Amino acid sequence: MKRELCKAFCEQLNVRAVKAGLAISTGFTLSDLEPLGFYVTGPDNMGRFRIEDDGTTMPMIEAAGIDLESKTRKEALDQLLGEYGASYDADSGELKSLSMPEDEIPAAALKFVSLLLRLQDLILLTPERASSSFREDAIKAIRTVLGDRAVILEDTAISPEVEFPADLIIQAAGREKVAVFLAMSEQRVLEAVVAQMAVTYETETPCSVVALLDRDSTVSRKLRQKASNRLTAMPIFEGDEKAAVQRIEREVLGRQRAA
Structure with a gap:
């Protein structure tokens, strides 16, 4: 041999x-x-x-x-x-x-x-491969935490009037739906902000919008301030994946049911 x-x-x-x-x-x-x-x-x-x-x-x-x-x-x-x-x-x-x-x-x-x-x-x-990996890891983590306690739809419009589709639409029984935007760029965060403004002031759709950032450096300080004041939540996945997903869990299920 x-x-x-x-x-x-x-x-x-x-x-x-x-x-x-x-x-x-x-x-x-x-x-x-x-x-x-x-x-x-x-x-x-x-x-x-x-x-x-x-x-x-x-x-x-x-x-x-x-x-x-x-x-x-x-x-x-x-x-x-x-x-x-x-x-x-x-x-x-x-x-x-x-x-x-x-x-x-x-x-x-x-x-x-x-x-x-x-x-x-x-x-x-590379950014393209990292983007794919972040999306797969984040969706898997969210599905694992929520299990059968909520319905999760991928790449779905919040409503016909909202231009940008969410990466995830999550809804638990008796709760309003949560739209999750998986953000690898500032552009995606801005789309989440636009979606939040649309459901709040235009369509009046009962929906919370969350931008899950790939990492802390995804957005500038200026955009972070703007987005934080408008979005329901903007957790950071890299380095603290468990806490980031738990933040989404609390939004979907409410604090008591998520505990």
């Missing part, structure tokens, strides 16, 4: 000499289906070598919509690079290993490939 496994991995390995050292292509593929590769550069004046990527890994991740300057992402990136003994040169866009003697290159190369593969997972956190 070991021989067959080594053969399977090594047969897809392509090594060629380049001016800076060696260019290695592996059998792994990146998110854009391009082969994953790296370079072994050196030796330097001390006879040591370094493993580097081609300078496109991090720019490609940023091009996919990942903000590497945000505090959370930067801390995660620094932790990951530290775990694999690598560094990132923001000016050149290159990922690099520490310098090492020649006999350490094979083991270090395997670690470097693992790092490149793990970095590809950051692309799964």
